[in-house]
Amino acid sequence: xxxxxxxxxxxxxxxxxxxxxxxxxxxxxxxxxxxxxxxxxxxxxxxxxxxxxxxxxxxxxxxxxx
Amino acid sequence: xxxxxxxxxxxxxxxxxxxxxxxxxxxxxxxxxxxxxxxxxxxxxxxxxxxxxxxxxxxxxxxxxxxxxxxxxxxxxxxxxxxxxxxxxxxxxxxxxxxxxxxxxxxxxxxxxxxxxxxxxxxxxxxxxxxxxxxxxxxxxxxxxxxxxxxxxxxxxxxxxxxxxxxxxxxxxxxxxxxxxxxxxxxxxxxxxxxxxxxxxxxxxxxxxxxxxxxxxxxxxxxxxxxxxxxxxxxxxxxxxxxxxxxxxxxxxxxxxxxxxxxxxxxxxxxxxxxxxxxxxxxxxxxxxxxxxxxxxxxxxxxxxxxxxxxxxxxxxxxxxxxxxxxxxxxxxxxxxxxxxxxxxxxxxxxxxxxxxxxxxxxxxxxxxxxxxxxxxxxxxxxxxxxxxxxxxxxxxxxxxxxxxxxxxxxxxxxxxxxxxxxxxxxxxxxxxxxxxxxxxxxxxxxxxxxxxxxxxxx
Numbered sequence: 274x275x276x277x278x279x280x281x282x283x284x285x286x287x288x289x290x291x292x293x294x295x296x297x298x299x300x301x302x303x304x305x306x307x308x309x310x311x312x313x314x315x316x317x318x319x320x321x322x323x324x325x326x327x328x329x330x331x332x333x334x335x336x337x338x339x
Numbered sequence: 340x341x342x343x344x345x346x347x348x349x350x351x352x353x354x355x356x357x358x359x360x361x362x363x364x365x366x367x368x369x370x371x372x373x374x375x376x377x378x379x380x381x382x383x384x385x386x387x388x389x390x391x392x393x394x395x396x397x398x399x400x401x402x403x404x405x406x407x408x409x410x411x412x413x414x415x416x417x418x419x420x421x422x423x424x425x426x427x428x429x430x431x432x433x434x435x436x437x438x439x440x441x442x443x444x445x446x447x448x449x450x451x452x453x454x455x456x457x458x459x460x461x462x463x464x465x466x467x468x469x470x471x472x473x474x475x476x477x478x479x480x481x482x483x484x485x486x487x488x489x490x491x492x493x494x495x496x497x498x499x500x501x502x503x504x505x506x507x508x509x510x511x512x513x514x515x516x517x518x519x520x521x522x523x524x525x526x527x528x529x530x531x532x533x534x535x536x537x538x539x540x541x542x543x544x545x546x547x548x549x550x551x552x553x554x555x556x557x558x559x560x561x562x563x564x565x566x567x568x569x570x571x572x573x574x575x576x577x578x579x580x581x582x583x584x585x586x587x588x589x590x591x592x593x594x595x596x597x598x599x600x601x602x603x604x605x606x607x608x609x610x611x612x613x614x615x616x617x618x619x620x621x622x623x624x625x626x627x628x629x630x631x632x633x634x635x636x637x638x639x640x641x642x643x644x645x646x647x648x649x650x651x652x653x654x655x656x657x658x659x660x661x662x663x664x665x666x667x668x669x670x671x672x673x674x675x676x677x678x679x680x681x682x683x684x685x686x687x688x689x690x691x692x693x694x695x696x697x698x699x700x701x702x703x704x705x706x707x708x709x710x711x712x713x714x715x716x717x718x719x720x721x722x723x724x725x726x727x728x729x730x731x732x733x734x735x736x737x738x739x740x741x742x743x744x745x746x747x748x749x750x751x752x753x754x755x756x757x758x759x760x761x762x763x764x765x766x767x768x769x770x771x772x773x774x775x776x777x778x779x780x781x782x783x784x785x786x787x788x789x790x791x792x793x794x795x796x797x798x
Contacts, residue, residue, distance in 0.1 A: 283351050289551035290489035297542050298571035
């Protein structure tokens with residue numbers, strides 16, 4: 274819950290909008306993450322499981338310090 | 340009221356605006372403390388203000404009303420006139436959009452990110468867009484996407500695309516949708532040609548609208564981290580910038596865009612009119628002026644170049660666009676171009692009708708200019724002269740009004756296709772109507788025309 278204190282987001286980014294960002298970024302950047310998300314979905318579908326999104330790459334307190 | 344929270348300042352728990360004894364302050368809450376500290380310590384604040392991209396502030400020792408949640412109190416510099424995206428010309432909205440993206444890129448280089456992309460966070464000062472929300476910055480978390488992306492598309496991209504590719508009047512649609520144009524609506528209205536391939540509009544509007552619809556009630560991505568590398572995010576921002584840059588609009592073909600070149604005003608009579616307006620301004624010495632029906636701001640500049648802050652409003656988006664582009668090209672100061680239909684000025688909108696002020700509520704002002712305007716109000720819009728005089732007196736202490744009589748060619752044109760029901764539309768009728776609420780301080784016939792300029796002082 275640490276990140277709640279660190280992060281002050283208040284807008285709902287919207288699931289659909291997040292997904293489109295991935296697509297847009299995928300088209301100009303790497304397709305890797307996108308493939309991961311969709312592959313996860315497809316696999317979950319065939320296994321009849323509930324899809325779990327990929328875990329965050331970092332811990333909550335592993336902030337990107339510039 | 341001595342103290343009040345600014346009524347539009349409620350969305351973000353990081354802080355809010357309030358006024359006390361007429362001074363505007365911004366409170367930073369404990370909730371936003373870490374982000375605020377990083378915003379200062381990384382030098383982002385300094386760089387943004389040096390570039391003139393963000394409003395400057397000073398931290399002040401003012402007692403908070405709610406010290407248990409308060410972290411800092413800031414006193415931001417004041418913007419001379421608050422305007423809204425539905426009052427901007429095309430290039431104003433476009434420049435505001437590009438600035439938002441630029442700021443986000445700079446923030447990312449300092450380990451921060453814009454947490455929103457509201458067009459209402461941008462204001463114009465001296466012809467340049469300026470971010471006024473100091474608390475729009477959050478700490479960037481590695482792998483996260485941009486929370487403000489949807490808002491950016493709704494507030495900026497959709498109206499710009501509609502104005503550029505369908506009709507510039509869609510700029511006004513934002514008045515109806517305070518959180519930006521719904522993307523499904525924009526998608527339905529945009530031409531078919533925008534739906535193909537990997538074009539920015541296809542992705543950010545059409546696909547965005549489709550995916551939104553599909554995922555409307557599915558919390559598919561609970562955790563906004565680990566999704567995007569910073570490089571991909573920067574690439575996406577670059578793509579958005581390119582998409583916005585490609586959207587253009589030429590200011591022509593509207594009613595007034597070529598007004599001065601299309602009328603038979605000679606250079607001499609324009610110059611004379613400017614001199615008279617200037618002398619009236621010198622006589623009244625206003626601190627702020629609103630030029631109503633300013634066209635491209637020719638006469639607004641009589642005030643602006645005297646160092647007087649002047650709003651140059653006009654109903655015609657082409658005239659306002661030309662004015663804005665001129666201000667920008669010549670780096671002119673003290674001018675604020677504004678698209679405004681005076682017969683239906685901006686209402687107060689938003690929650691409890693208190694988020695965005697009506698045009699009138701942003702007054703009163705020291706002086707209005709109403710040049711070559713009265714015949715449009717009285718004849719085209721059937722407004723009685725008394726009513727016009729009352730309105731002017733309600734928003735201003737001084738008024739410079741040009742009376743354009745019936746034998747003027749422009750009025751003849753307005754009357755050519757309709758019955759003349761305007762018996763009181765005479766110089767005597769004008770003076771009688773305005774003398775009810777104003778004193779005639781000066782009167783100057785314009786040589787070479789039938790027109791008269793009046794300097795009126797509110798009684």
